Amino acid sequence: MKRTPNEYAVGWGTGIMAAMTQHASTDTSAEPTVQTFDLIVIGGGRAGALAMAAANAGQRVALIERDKLGGTCPNRGCIPSKMLIGFAETGWHVQHAAQHFIDAEFNGANLDEIFDSVNTSVAAVDPGTEKRVEASAAHLFRGEARFGDTKTLQVNGL
Numbered sequence: 334m335k336r337t338p339n340e341y342a343v344g345w346g347t348g349i350m351a352a353m354t355q356h357a358s359t360d361t362s363a364e365p366t367v368q369t370f371d372l373i374v375i376g377g378g379r380a381g382a383l384a385m386a387a388a389n390a391g392q393r394v395a396l397i398e399r400d401k402l403g404g405t406c407p408n409r410g411c412i413p414s415k416m417l418i419g420f421a422e423t424g425w426h427v428q429h430a431a432q433h434f435i436d437a438e439f440n441g442a443n444l445d446e447i448f449d450s451v452n453t454s455v456a457a458v459d460p461g462t463e464k465r466v467e468a469s470a471a472h473l474f475r476g477e478a479r480f481g482d483t484k485t486l487q488v489n490g491l
């Protein structure tokens with residue numbers, strides 16, 4: 334594809350443009366689809382919000398995610414870990430209620446329900462985020478992003 338000398342792979346600003354390739358089918362002999370963007374965001378973690386905001390502000394934006402939209406924090410980091418800590422703390426407080434002059438008895442925890450609750454929260458993250466991305470003007474690509482050259486990002490090594 335032809336580009337002017339001022340076109341770059343990823344970035345902001347007037348005249349900056351990015352190109353990305355992705356095969357439209359499993360036929361690897363087929364010509365890859367090439368689209369151009371003002372901004373390409375690799376990773377739909379916290380930067381996903383930036384991608385949506387930039388797209389809604391009128392930029393041509395691509396968001397590339399190889400795994401779960403939302404990234405580490407809601408899928409396997411802050412949120413599920415703090416949910417588990419919250420359950421554990423609740424049990425601890427019940428067990429130590431007498432310190433606060435409260436008469437309570439700890440009769441065990443339902444681990445199945447605890448893990449179901451965490452898993453339900455995690456399972457909603459990717460589809461919920463995908464809906465928000467789709468509602469924005471950002472173009473979502475599912476796959477691994479790699480630089481083909483300094484001005485081209487390839488998805489899934491194509």
Ligand SMILES: Cc1cc2nc3c(=O)[nH]c(=O)nc-3n(C[C@H](O)[C@H](O)[C@H](O)COP(=O)(O)OP(=O)(O)OC[C@H]3O[C@@H](n4cnc5c(N)ncnc54)[C@H](O)[C@@H]3O)c2cc1C
Binds near residue numbers: 397405410412478
């Ligand atoms: C157990 C745990 C608990 C945590 N608790 C807290 C907390 O309480 N408070 C706090 O502030 N932080 C916490 N963190 C840290 C927090 O999760 C991270 O700082 C935060 O998620 C980083 O956000 P990010 O968007 O930079 O990266 P990520 O959320 O990791 O997002 C990066 C995304 O990019 C994608 N990606 C990467 N390379 C490519 C590629 N080449 N192509 C396509 N996609 C790609 C990944 O799949 C991922 O979705 C915790 C982390 C862990 C593991």
